[in-house]
Amino acid sequence: MSTHVKQTVIRYGLAVITVSIIAGCGGDKPTAPAAEVIKVENAYIRAMPPGQKVTAMFMKLENTSADKHRLVGAETIESNISKAVELHEHKHINGMMKMGQVPFIELQSNDMTALQPGGYHVMLIGLKQDLKLGDKVAMKLTFEDDSSVQIEPEVKTITTD
Numbered sequence: 001m002s003t004h005v006k007q008t009v010i011r012y013g014l015a016v017i018t019v020s021i022i023a024g025c026g027g028d029k030p031t032a033p034a035a036e037v038i039k040v041e042n043a044y045i046r047a048m049p050p051g052q053k054v055t056a057m058f059m060k061l062e063n064t065s066a067d068k069h070r071l072v073g074a075e076t077i078e079s080n081i082s083k084a085v086e087l088h089e090h091k092h093i094n095g096m097m098k099m100g101q102v103p104f105i106e107l108q109s110n111d112m113t114a115l116q117p118g119g120y121h122v123m124l125i126g127l128k129q130d131l132k133l134g135d136k137v138a139m140k141l142t143f144e145d146d147s148s149v150q151i152e153p154e155v156k157t158i159t160t161d
């Protein structure tokens with residue numbers, strides 16, 4: 001009788017340990033805020049001819065963590081130079097290149113995601129002033145967990161690639 005009880009207790013104990021290991025390793029909860037593990041590189045804004053009311057911002061986003069993250073928003077801060085800032089992608093539809101808004105940009109774990117001409121980009125729509133070469137525009141990027149980073153992309157002429 002007492003042996004049987006002991007075994008039950010031991011089994012129960014093992015079950016609890018197993019469950020906690022699974023929860024600790026395989027859980028969906030990221031270990032660090034996105035803003036701490038996403039590195040922004042080479043952020044720049046495409047210089048446009050005077051009078052143009054739209055342009056795009058490009059950059060590389062490196063997710064240095066084992067968790068998936070998403071870029072969910074971008075905005076200009078301080079300067080408020082454009083009426084709207086949207087996440088966009090270019091897509092081939094029936095042989096035509098079209099761009100449109102996307103709700104987020106997926107950032108795979110331990111991977112680099114490039115926002116570049118012909119692909120994902122941050123669209124600045126309704127520019128209130130001309131952007132000059134060398135201007136720096138303060139912007140904020142927001143991730144799915146509501147963490148955010150501030151960047152200062154410079155206005156540059158685009159290099160064709």
Ligand SMILES: [Cu+2]
Pocket residue numbers: 056088089099100121122123
């Ligand atoms: Cu666009």
